[in-house]
Each structure stands twice: as structure tokens, then as C-alpha cells.
Amino acid sequence: MSSIHPLSMASPYIRIAHDFHTEENMRIGPTRIVDHALHYFKEGDGVYTVGNRPTTIKAGSLFLIRPGVPFSFSASPGTRFHMYNLHFDLIEQEDSAAITFPYPKQGEPQRVPLPCCLPDEQEMPVSGLPSSVPLVETATYEQLFFRILQRFGQPNTIALLQSKSAMLELLALLLRQTENQHASSTSDGTYETHLSHAVAFIQSRLHEPISLDDIAKAAQMSKSYLLKCFRNIYRLSPIKFVMKQRIERAKCELLYTSKPIKTIAGETGFDSIHSFYHTFQREVGTSPGAYRALAHSTALQQEEPE
Incomplete structure (x- = not known):
């Protein structure tokens, strides 16, 4: 009997939705976050490291970061990134709304326990999501991101449900493409x-x-x-x-x-x-x-x- 994928129980809480251009020679980390992040690189090149595995950044690259996992990334000399940035809890927690900044500051209490985590390819070899996601349908991903961005922060129930729906579609897109890559x-x-x-x-x-x-x-x-x-x-x-x-x-x-x-x-x-x-x-x-x-x-x- 097949097990239920954790995504089937997801009710995401979106903490940050941000479309932005970085400064030249940007560098982040090594650091950790207390939620999940999706870093999509619309433009730019550099190196992204999750744990101790470096990956080349190019236009269309997407990286999934999990709570508590160390990561860093940097732009190539003289270049900058255009990024679509999402931070979210897979399942909305009692403390989700209270966590406004996902990078824990030195000396401040940590988020314990860390929230429910998306399985990776080692935990679920066929349908786990890797840290470097093999994104194929970039236009579809961008459309879903902007649906989330358009509704992010709107203080009404309809916008909240629409943003959750778009986030679930986005995660389903990543899962489908990962499973397709495995099958191929x-x-x-x-x-x-x-x-x-x-x-x-x-x-x-x-x-x-x-x-x-x-x-x-x-x-x-x-x-x-x-x-x-x-x-x-x-x-x-x-x-x-x-x-x-x-x-x-x-x-x-x-x-x-x-x-x-x-x-x-x-x-x-x-x-x-x-x-x-x-x-x-x-x-x-x-x-x-x-x-x-x-x-x-x-x-x-x-x-x-x-």
C-alpha cells in the first residue's frame, strides 16, 4: 500500500513573497532559516551551496531550502541577481503569524520544534523534492509566483485562500516535474x-x-x-x-x-x-x-x- 505524501496534508502559510533585484556581488550566508524558502533566479549567475553541495546558478535555477539546513549563495563578480523569493510553512502552525523574519537573530530564542518539513530525495527517493529543483516549466512557475505575489498580504479571506491555492499548485508543479525527471x-x-x-x-x-x-x-x-x-x-x-x-x-x-x-x-x-x-x-x-x-x-x- 502506497504511503500518503506529506504535500497531501499541506495548508501553507506564506511568510514572504518578494520580487527583487540584488546589488552586485551579493553574498548570503552560510546561514539557516526557520521555515522553507524557494529561491528562483530569473536572471544572474553564481554559486548556490546547500549543506556542502555547491550548484551553479543560472537563469531559471530554483532552490528549495528546508528549516535548519545551512545554505549560502553568491553572485559571480560584477553581476547581480533578479530573484523571486518565497518563504513559507508547509502547514500553518500556531506560531506561524508570530514568525515575521525567518533568519534567527543571534541571542534570540530559536523556533522549537522546527515546522513540518518537506521530504527530500533521500527520504523519499521517487517523490522527494531535491534542494536544487530541476525546473522545466519556468513560465508556469513564474505565473504561479505572481499569483501569490499579487494576493500576498491582502487582509481578506478570498485573497488568503487564493494565495494558498496558488502555493499548492506551485508545490504540485515541482513534485510532478521531479517525479517526471525520476521516471525519465x-x-x-x-x-x-x-x-x-x-x-x-x-x-x-x-x-x-x-x-x-x-x-x-x-x-x-x-x-x-x-x-x-x-x-x-x-x-x-x-x-x-x-x-x-x-x-x-x-x-x-x-x-x-x-x-x-x-x-x-x-x-x-x-x-x-x-x-x-x-x-x-x-x-x-x-x-x-x-x-x-x-x-x-x-x-x-x-x-x-x-
Whole structure:
């Protein structure tokens, strides 16, 4: 009988949601926190160390830090980071609201016991989340982060529930991608490597036409094997995966920029505004303009005092 994953019991308390640019040559730690953190690097490069394992930071890198685990990171000389920063308790505790700053100050009482912790890949080899998360769907992650950020700190029940829901979706995304990575690995690791090349190619060219031949060439796989891999791991064909990523990127642009819809259509690889409208309506259930208006209307309502 399979055991219940700890995420199935999650009711997250979000402590910090922050979109920020660091100073040049930023360095943090070694230090520890009393909650979980997700550090997503939108831009920049450097080195991130969890415990005693260093990992290279590049655009799109994501790191999961657990309570009490030592970590540090630093930017490469002369560079800075653009980061999306989340701190949270997996399950809301009696002291969650009282802990406003997750870095314990010297001489102050520690948080004892530390809150419920997400299992890692050693505790749960198939479905534990590693400290360096193999993030594939960066556009989806960014959209979920901004859903949380948009509602963070709003003093009403609807916004609280919406932010919890988005946080759970984000954690489910990470778990699904980690399980997919595990399922895709083989004895020599080539399956996973080729797929990562395919996805990186797609993510970097969403503004351009992308064919199945293009993806297969980037992955160095036959088209038939590429189709089999994508359907096994992502439950989508490569072309459907491309379309999903285009729509997720378009959602982010509609929500968090004031770009004209025609511009967004071009930047997400649609050859005409009519094709964009038709596809967006089919995939999302509403038009791009209505999606943008609804999101902005919701945000304004949440800013009004109760």
C-alpha cells in the first residue's frame, strides 16, 4: 500500500513573497532559516551551496531550502541577481503569524520544534523534492509566483485562500516535474539529458515557429522516440507542450505587463492576432482581453479596505 505524501496534508502559510533585484556581488550566508524558502533566479549567475553541495546558478535555477539546513549563495563578480523569493510553512502552525523574519537573530530564542518539513530525495527517493529543483516549466512557475505575489498580504479571506491555492499548485508543479525527471532517468542518464535539451530549446524560442523536426534535432533524438518520451513524461506531444508554454507565457505578460495584446501574440510565437485569440480562448476559456481585465479587477477589489 502506497504511503500518503506529506504535500497531501499541506495548508501553507506564506511568510514572504518578494520580487527583487540584488546589488552586485551579493553574498548570503552560510546561514539557516526557520521555515522553507524557494529561491528562483530569473536572471544572474553564481554559486548556490546547500549543506556542502555547491550548484551553479543560472537563469531559471530554483532552490528549495528546508528549516535548519545551512545554505549560502553568491553572485559571480560584477553581476547581480533578479530573484523571486518565497518563504513559507508547509502547514500553518500556531506560531506561524508570530514568525515575521525567518533568519534567527543571534541571542534570540530559536523556533522549537522546527515546522513540518518537506521530504527530500533521500527520504523519499521517487517523490522527494531535491534542494536544487530541476525546473522545466519556468513560465508556469513564474505565473504561479505572481499569483501569490499579487494576493500576498491582502487582509481578506478570498485573497488568503487564493494565495494558498496558488502555493499548492506551485508545490504540485515541482513534485510532478521531479517525479517526471525520476521516471525519465536511465542507467546512463541520456534520456533525461536529451529531454532537458529539448525543453531548453523550446523555452528559448517561444517567440519563433517551432517544428517537431526542430525539437528532435535539438534533443538529438528521432521524432518517434521524442514523441514517446514527451507523452510518457509530460503527458503531451512536443507540439502540445510548446503550445502550453506559449499560453503560460502569454498569461504572465497579460497579467504583469501593459503590452498590447498584439505585441504579446507576436512575442509568444503566434503568426496572427486571430490565431492567438482563438487558441487562448480554447485553452483558457476566455479571451486575452477578458483574462487581463478580470485579473486586474480582482486585484483592485482586494486592495479596497473591508
